[in-house]
Amino acid sequence: MACSQRPRERMLLPRTAKMLTTKQPRAGKVGPATENVDPEKEESCHAKRSSSSPQGGPKKRSAFGDITNARKNQVVAGKKEAVKAAPPKAQKAHNALGVAKNNEISLKKPTKKTPPTAPAEPRVSPVPEKPVSVQESPEERVPAVEDIDKEQLGDPYANAEYAKEIFEYMREREEKFLLPDYMEKQTDISGDMRAILVDWMVEVQENFELNHETLYLAVKLVDHYLVEVVSAREKLQLIGSTAILIASKFEERCPPCVDDFLYICDDAYKREELIAMEMSILSTLKFDINIPIPYRFLRRFAKCARASMETLTLARFLCEMTLQEYDYARESPSKLAASCLLLALTMKNLGGWTPTLEYYSGYSAQELHPLVKRLNFLLTYQPCDKLNAVRSKYSHRVFFEVAKVTPMDMLKLEETLTSS
The missing domain is CATH 1.10.472.10 (Cyclin-like)
Structure with missing residues (x-):
């Protein structure tokens, strides 16, 4: 054949050499990857x-859909805040007049001395919605579902304003394909x-x-x-x-x-x-x-989990392993991507399926458990002596050698998924 x-x-x-000269050169070097790195930002320089x-060795490239730079957004946002914080001359004059007026009113008010033994009159304040004695818990202060696109609203390349609608449209197209x-x-x-x-x-x-x-x-x-x-x-x-x-x-x-x-x-x-x-x-x-392909959903879900580049690469390895398996070709791309990420999070002991992940993926943890077990079985028992292009690719240090990670024991995986 x-x-x-x-x-x-x-x-x-x-x-x-002649054939590959048609490719444009990609400048830059691959730096050492750390654990706490934004996957969206790190992927743009991932070799x-x-x-x-x-x-020769790894080459740096920029993917079409990954032109995001969180650090640049922070700098731009900081400049915008600095501009807003500097009031114009008219505003300064208005503030000065307001202060003078308040001082004039306070001078006209009669000064009334209170006896030392008399308690101070309490300040009247609007009634709070909750009792003052009751303190808000961290769960009440922090919303259960996080807006993952809020940080990139100022980035024109991220399309953060339409990201949710784009992925909802891709979920609808899954049924057609x-x-x-x-x-x-x-x-x-x-x-x-x-x-x-x-x-x-x-x-x-x-x-x-x-x-x-x-x-x-x-x-x-x-x-x-x-x-x-x-x-x-x-x-x-x-x-x-x-x-x-x-x-x-x-x-x-x-x-x-x-x-x-x-x-x-x-x-x-x-x-x-x-x-x-x-x-x-x-x-x-x-x-x-x-x-629709699972790779795009996987990047989106990893952003919801704020996963590191190493965790995202492990999930990509699991997802790419399924390309050769005909049994996984009929799986929904979004469900396959969610299951690969959940297995990667479980293997690295990084927690389970959060409300944010459930909201943006549309899948509960219980819906993903059967496919997660199948993926772990594939990782454990797939032979390594033939058709090892994916394993060889992800065994390189550029991909954090995630192909060498020991698969989870099936019973331990069952207990972890049940308890989470």
């Missing part, structure tokens, strides 16, 4: 590793062949240094195309490479060209075949390729 060939060795040929790339069991009608393709293809697509994403959104969308395009078209195994790699090409045009600022994809397929297909497959995929899907 064409897709069983590994492209790592072919990417080291001299032609690779992608290409172990076989001729360019739920996958049926299409393997029943595929006579020449099996779930194992799909797993081999996805494993190869992960390596292509690494070697081309593509965004993770591109990988997830490409896998979705393959699945939805195979729902409508019965394909032969000889065309499976062509479908996968063409899906990455389409997803790159949708997600990347500088997508690879057609010749690059012909090269990574070891010239098994001609240019005309790849262009014809691109037309076939787009026409079959009616050019509606804005498919």
Whole structure:
């Protein structure tokens, strides 16, 4: 099968250097990551590793949807507050007149001495809503649901004013793109062949240094195309490479060209075949390729939990492990993302599902428990000797070596989920 060939060795040929020059250089270095880092801010400088790339180590890149800078927002907000705090001359004059008027009134009032033994007259104040003796608890002072978009209202790139509506719209579109069991009608393709293809697509994403959104969308395009078209195994790699090409045009600022994809397929297909497959995929899907993917929901939910970059990377590793598994292809993207985050929080002992997470995700903790157990079972018992592109990728220090984290014991996970 064409897709069983590994492209790592072919990417080291001299032609690779010429091929990768089409990518714009990404300046900067990867600094050491800390635990208490804003995932939205840190992701913009999070490097992608290409172990076989001729360019060497990790490269810094800016994802399209992650142009956020909390520190810059704080500086801008501080400047705005400073401007508001400086009153104009007219306001100063008005304040001076007000003070003089108050002093004049106080001088006109008769001064009346009170005996030393007489108690001071209590000041009349409006009746408080709650008894004075009752102190507010921390739960009453802090709202149960936090407004996670409030901090980024001044950032034009964050679209904080419309973020909630955007994700509600994506939740509605999930119903349109739920996958049926299409393997029943595929006579020449099996779930194992799909797993081999996805494993190869992960390596292509690494070697081309593509965004993770591109990988997830490409896998979705393959699945939805195979729902409508019965394909032969000889065309499976062509479908996968063409899906990455389409997803790159949708997600990347500088997508690879057609010749690059012909090269990574070891010239098994001609240019005309790849262009014809691109037309076939787009026409079959009616050019509606804005498919909801779990990666976007995962970033949103991690922001609700204020998770560190390491915790978010662990959840991404769990989510990316499911790409190769056909059984998870029919899961709702938002539910899959929420379950991956809940398992990551549980593995790192960072608490359970908060009211804020339940509000923004739309899922209660009890709804996620069955899928969380399945994910932990997958992490525990998936073989590491084959199709290990995802494990190898997340075993690198750039990704905090989260693939080396020991899975939770199933009984301990059951007890933790039940008690939370």
